[in-house]
Amino acid sequence: MKIMIRTMIKSTRKSRSMTNANPALNPHLALNPIHNLTPSLNLTLPLLLALGIAISATTALAAPPEKLSAPHLPNAYRIHEKVISGGQPDGEPAFRELAALGVKTIISVDGARPQLELAKKYGIRYVHLPHGYDGIPANRANELAKAVHDLPGPIYIHCHQGKHRGPTAAAVACIGAGLLDPAFAESVLKTTGTGTNYHGLYQSARAARPLSPAELNSVKDEFPETAAVPPLAEAMSAMEHKHDQLKQIAAANWQAPADHPDLDPAHEALLFREEFEELLRTPDVQKRQPEFRRLLTESHRAAKDLETALQSKMPSTATTGLDRITKNCTACHQQFRDIPLSEK
Numbered sequence: 001m002k003i004m005i006r007t008m009i010k011s012t013r014k015s016r017s018m019t020n021a022n023p024a025l026n027p028h029l030a031l032n033p034i035h036n037l038t039p040s041l042n043l044t045l046p047l048l049l050a051l052g053i054a055i056s057a058t059t060a061l062a063a064p065p066e067k068l069s070a071p072h073l074p075n076a077y078r079i080h081e082k083v084i085s086g087g088q089p090d091g092e093p094a095f096r097e098l099a100a101l102g103v104k105t106i107i108s109v110d111g112a113r114p115q116l117e118l119a120k121k122y123g124i125r126y127v128h129l130p131h132g133y134d135g136i137p138a139n140r141a142n143e144l145a146k147a148v149h150d151l152p153g154p155i156y157i158h159c160h161q162g163k164h165r166g167p168t169a170a171a172v173a174c175i176g177a178g179l180l181d182p183a184f185a186e187s188v189l190k191t192t193g194t195g196t197n198y199h200g201l202y203q204s205a206r207a208a209r210p211l212s213p214a215e216l217n218s219v220k221d222e223f224p225e226t227a228a229v230p231p232l233a234e235a236m237s238a239m240e241h242k243h244d245q246l247k248q249i250a251a252a253n254w255q256a257p258a259d260h261p262d263l264d265p266a267h268e269a270l271l272f273r274e275e276f277e278e279l280l281r282t283p284d285v286q287k288r289q290p291e292f293r294r295l296l297t298e299s300h301r302a303a304k305d306l307e308t309a310l311q312s313k314m315p316s317t318a319t320t321g322l323d324r325i326t327k328n329c330t331a332c333h334q335q336f337r338d339i340p341l342s343e344k
Contacts, residue, residue, distance in 0.1 A: 065167075065191045070097045075162035077192050080179045082153035085170035085192060087162030088112065088241075095122045104152040107144070109169040110159045111237035116225055127151070128227040133164060133333070135200030135340055136172055144169055145176025145211055146219040160240055167192035168201040175208040177216070182208055200340030232284045235275065242272045243329065246306075250322055254315045269307040269318075276300035292336055299328045 065077040065085075072094040074087025084103070088110060089095055095115075098106070099122040107127045108114050119126045127147055131140050148155055157173065159165035171188040174180035180188075185205040194201060211219075248257045249265045256263045276299060279285055285293060306321030 065188055068101070070101070072097050073156075073162075075166075075192060077167065079167070079170045079188060080174050082155060082179065083148060083170050083174055084154055084156045085162065085167045086156060086158050087166065088158050088160050089115070089118075089156070092118060095119065095124070098122065098124060098156055101154060101156075103154050103156045105147075105155045107147055107151075107155060107157045107169070107173075108159075109144075109157065109165045111233045112160065112241060113226055125151070126225050127223040128225060129169075129223075130227055130233075131165060131169065132233070133198055133201065136169060136204040141172050141176060141204065141208065142211065142215070142219045143223075144173035146216055146221060147223055148173040148179070149177040149216055150221060151223065160237065161244070163193045164195060164198050164201060167194055168198075168205055171205050172208040176211045178210045182210070197334070203340055232279075232282065235279050235282070239272070239275050239279070242268065242275060243325065246272060246322055247326075250319060254310065254318055265318075266307065266310040269303065269310050273300065273303040273307050276303050289336070292332065295328045295332045299325045302328070 065079050068076040068078055068084065068086075070076040070086070072091070073089060076084060076086035078084050084101065088108070089098055089106070095118045103124055105125045105127060106114070106119060107129055109129055109131050111130050114126045114128055116126050129140060129143055129147065131137065136144070144157075148157075157166055157170040159169070167189055171180065171185045175182050175185060185208055186202065189202060189205055190196075196202070245260070245263055245268055246265075248260060249255070249263060249268060252258070254265050256265065276296065280293075280296060280300060285296065302321045302324035306318055306325070309315070309317035309321055
C-alpha cells in the first residue's frame with residue numbers, strides 16, 4: 001500500500017507540472033493536499049481514507065527551493081508553491097516583479113519600515129512580523145505559520161538581503177502551516193545561502209514543527225502593516241540598507257550604479273556618517289557595553305573618512321574607509337547580534 005501511495009504521489013507531481021493550473025494562485029489548493037491532487041488520484045482517496053491511511057500535506061510538498069529569475073528581488077527562491085523568500089523589494093521595479101509573480105501578500109521579517117504605498121499601488125497586502133538574527137521566538141514562529149496558512153498567496157517573505165532571516169522565516173512558516181516536511185528545513189537555509197554562523201536561525205529551523213488545526217486557530221490573526229520596532233533595531237536596519245548602497249557604489253568604481261542613478265556617492269556617505277552620529281547620541285547606545293560603543297565610534301570615524309575621500313575624489317581612500325566599517329560591522333554582529341536566543 002505504501003508503494004502504491006508513493007507511486008500516486010509521483011504521478012501527481014508529474015501531472016501537476018504538465019497542466020496549466022497554478023495552485024500558487026489559489027491558497028485553498030496550496031493548503032489542501034487532497035484537492036491539490038489529480039482527478040484520477042481523487043477517485044482513490046475515499047478508499048484510502050476508509051482504510052484509515054493518512055496522507056500528510058508534507059509528503060507531496062517537499063522539494064528543493066527553486067531559484068527565481070527576478071533581477072529586482074534579491075536572492076528570490078520559491079520555497080513552496082505558495083511561498084517565496086527573498087530580499088527587500090526596493091522601488092517600483094521590484095514591486096512590478098512581485099505583481100508579475102502573482103504575489104498577493106508580502107511578509108517582512110526585517111526591522112525596516114515596509115514600503116506600504118508601493119505595495120498598495122500594486123494591490124499587495126503588507127504584513128510586518130520582524131525578528132532578529134538570533135532566532136525566531138516561538139510566538140513569532142506561530143504567527144508566521146498562521147499568516148502563511150490564512151493569507152492569500154503567493155506570499156513573499158523577505159528580510160533585508162534575503163539570505164538569513166527571510167529564508168528561515170519562510171521555512172519555519174511553511175513547516176508550521178503543514179506545507180513543508182520538517183526534515184527539509186535545514187536544506188532550505190543552506191540552499192538559499194543562510195550563513196552557518198547564524199546558529200540561532202538554524203536552531204529555529206530545526207525546532208519547527210507542524211501546528212495542529214486547533215493550535216493554528218488559537219493564534220491571533222492580527223497582522224500589522226507596520227510593527228513597533230525598538231529604536232536601536234530600526235536604526236541598525238536603516239544603516240544596513242545604507243551600507244549595502246555604498247557597497248553597490250564601490251562596485252561601480254565609486255560612481256552611481258547603473259540601476260541606481262539616483263545615488264550620489266558623496267551624499268550617501270554623508271547620510272551614513274550622520275546616522276552613526278545620531279546613533280551614538282542615543283541613550284540606548286550609551287548604556288551598551290564598552291566594546292559595542294568602541295566599534296560604533298570607530299565606524300563613525302571611518303564613515304567621516306569615507307565622506308572626505310568621496311568629496312575629494314580619492315577612490316582608494318574611500319575603499320579603505322568602507323572596508324573598516326565592514327570589518328567593524330562583522331565584529332559587532334558576531335559579538336552582540338548573532339547570539340542564539342537559547343544562549344541569552
